[in-house]
Amino acid sequence: MWKIGIIDDDRAVLQGIRRAIPWDELNAEWAGEALNGEEGLEMIRSASPDIVITDLYMPVMNGLDMIEQLRQTGYAGKVIILSGYSDFEYARQALRLNVSDYLSKPVSVPTLKSVLGQAIADLEKQEEKRMKQDELLQKLRLYEPFVEKEWVKSAAAGTLQNSRLDTEIPTPYRHWADCDHTVLGIELVRDQRATKLSLPDWSLLRFAISNIICELTQEAFASFEYTDLHTNRSVVIIHSDRTEPDGQLRQRLEQLGVRLIDCVQSYLKLKLRIGIGERKSSIREIGNSTEEAFRVIDLNPQPAVSGYDLYVFAQELHSEGTGTPIRPVKLYLELAGAIRTSQENQARKIILDYMTRLEKEEGITKSYVGMLAGELWGIIAFAFYEMGTVLDDIFSNDSITREIADLKRPSELAEWLSAKIGIVFSSREWGGNGKHRQAVDFMMEYIHEHYAEDITLAGLADKVYISRNYLSMIFKNITGETFNNYLTRVRIEKARELLMEKKALVYEVAEMVGYKNVPYFSTVFKKITGMNPTEIVK
Incomplete structure (x- = not known):
């Protein structure tokens, strides 16, 4: 009051x-x-x-x-x-x-x-106005760690806008400008055991691997960043003192690589392959070190340490393996990002542009196309999984394996992937039928029963086991309005009923329908009904 x-x-x-x-x-x-x-x-x-x-x-x-x-x-x-x-x-x-x-x-x-x-x-x-500003500030603070995490991933993939690097480096990473940078590219080998894992198990496995990597790297280097790139690849960006000799740094990196391979094998019974890119002096070149790290894994030269899948990129490798195109980190990252943000046409364009360039290259074998198809399908499947859609519910693994085996050219792969993406985006699962319809029905029922409580989309997402962003999307697809609008409308309709009964004061009704701030309640009430709450209780 x-x-x-x-x-x-x-x-x-x-x-x-x-x-x-x-x-x-x-x-x-x-x-x-x-x-x-x-x-x-x-x-x-x-x-x-x-x-x-x-x-x-x-x-x-x-x-x-x-x-x-x-x-x-x-x-x-x-x-x-x-x-x-x-x-x-x-x-x-x-x-x-x-x-x-x-x-x-x-x-x-x-x-x-x-x-x-x-x-x-x-x-x-x-x-x-103050509440909106506070809400915006709270959202900015909430999203800040996510934005910073995405910035690190963009730095690793080489997708940062160079023109803004000098002015828009997030505060926690300003010290990067005073260091050298070397990327460890880490690839989880898809052996027989790994390929049988479900997407949820695969997600948990990635989390376990990241914990091991971060713990061991922290023991070896004072400054580093870890980030996932896509399904089975991740990177560690090592920030080193510019005065440290190259030989000493390489020895420390190789020792870390050996420990990572040994520990993942020992604790998780899984195999890692690790590539070490060249040392870079500029943030702008980190993406190049990443490409070099994975390039040397693909070229599979003499291991840096006998008995370990640990490889170090060197200048002479720039001219080798011209018949084996680079599997670009940037492509994978942009494709996953387009799917997570529901940009179907952008996802198709990313695939088509890359495959068109690849079609012109020599030495593209059927086995390479199959390998690339498997990797891209894994990235697409995991991106959809993060949005709440499991592709195993739409396509059988056996059919996907058979279809990939028939692909011979990059153009065929582009057409196949584009068709699959179209099916997923237009499917019953993506459109919000079946189990998603049940999830939204549960949400609507829950809102009507608990409208006076502090209900959040994140809380309901936990109850129906669907990611928050995807749940927001399917709720709007099915109901025609956003979750917050629906919750507000239910609360205001109930408030109008209570006010018309004339058994409670305005501030009491506000609390009864979940509003602790009475002036804000009055503002929302008038916006929806066209009347002030006090006009009804007269």
């Missing part, structure tokens, strides 16, 4: 104004009163009224001096002057002090009601 304080040296005026204010109608309450400006300051500091009605001519401290002190101390509430004198100079000073209105005594009840109503309406707008 809005709090109103009254200051006047005439007790009869204090009592008269207090009786004249329609408190319930304005959704307001009495905050306190005072007989002069000095007492008024104390009352305002202790009670923090939203609106102050004050006389000007008072003993000890007049109204203007009091208002000036309030503004100097940061008081942001509404001030309404009620004076028995019409003085232009006083009015001019009042405007300078951001006074809401200047009324002459005696004031009529309708005028007082109108002025207070306007002041409260202004306060409600300010409160709504």
Whole structure:
């Protein structure tokens, strides 16, 4: 409720104004009163009224001096002057002090009601604006770690915009500018055991591997970043002192690679292949080190350490293996990103552009096309899985394996992948039927039963075992409105029913339907119904 304080040296005026204010109608309450400006300051500091009605001519401290002190101390509430004198100079000073209105005594009840109503309406707008700003700030803080994580991934893939690198490096990574950078490309070998894992198990496995990698790398290097790239590939970006000799750094990197391979094999019974890219001095070149790390894995030269799938890229390898095209990290990252953001046409274009370039290259074998198809299908499947769609529910593994085996050229692979993506985006699963229809039905029922509680989309996502972003999408596809709009509409409809029963005050009804902030409730109520809550309870 809005709090109103009254200051006047005439007790009869204090009592008269207090009786004249329609408190319930304005959704307001009495905050306190005072007989002069000095007492008024104390009352305002202790009670923090939203609106102050004050006389000007008072003993000890007049109204203007009091208002000036309030503004100097940061008081942001509404001030309404009620004076028995019409003085232009006083009015001019009042405007300078951001006074809401200047009324002459005696004031009529309708005028007082109108002025207070306007002041409260202004306060409600300010409160709504503040809440939106707070909500935006909270979202920015919530998304900040995600944005920073994506920035690291973009740096590893070489997709950062070079023109912004000098000005838009996130704060936690500013120190990168003073280091050298070397990428360890890590590939989880898809052996017989790994290929049998379901996508949920694969996701858990990646998490376990990342924990091992981060723990061991932290022991070996003071500064590094780890990020997943796609289904079975990840990278560690090592930041090293520029004064460290190349030989010493390479030895430390090889020792880390050996430990990573041994520990993953020992604890998870899985095999890693690791490539070490060239050392780079610029953030802009990290993507090149990543490509080199995976390039050397594909070329499979002499291992850096006997008995380990650990390879180090060297300049002489730039001219080798021209018949084996690079499997670009950038392509994989952009494709997964397009699918996660439901950009079907963009996903098709990324595939078509790359396969068109690949079609012109020599040495493209059927086995290479099959290998590339398997990798791209894995990336697509995992990206859809993160959105809540399991491709195993749409395509059988056996049919996918047979179809991949028949692909001979990059153009055939582009056509095949494009068709599969189209099927998924237009499928019953993606459109929100079947089990997704059941999930949305559960959500709607839950909202109607628990509308007074703190309901969040993230909380419901946990209950129906669907990712938050994907659940938001299918909810809107099925209901035609967003989750938040639906929840708000249910709450306001219930509030209208309760108000029409005339058994509870406005602030009580607001709490009963899940709103702790009454002014915000009133604003939302009017926006949806076209009426103020107080108009219904009359």
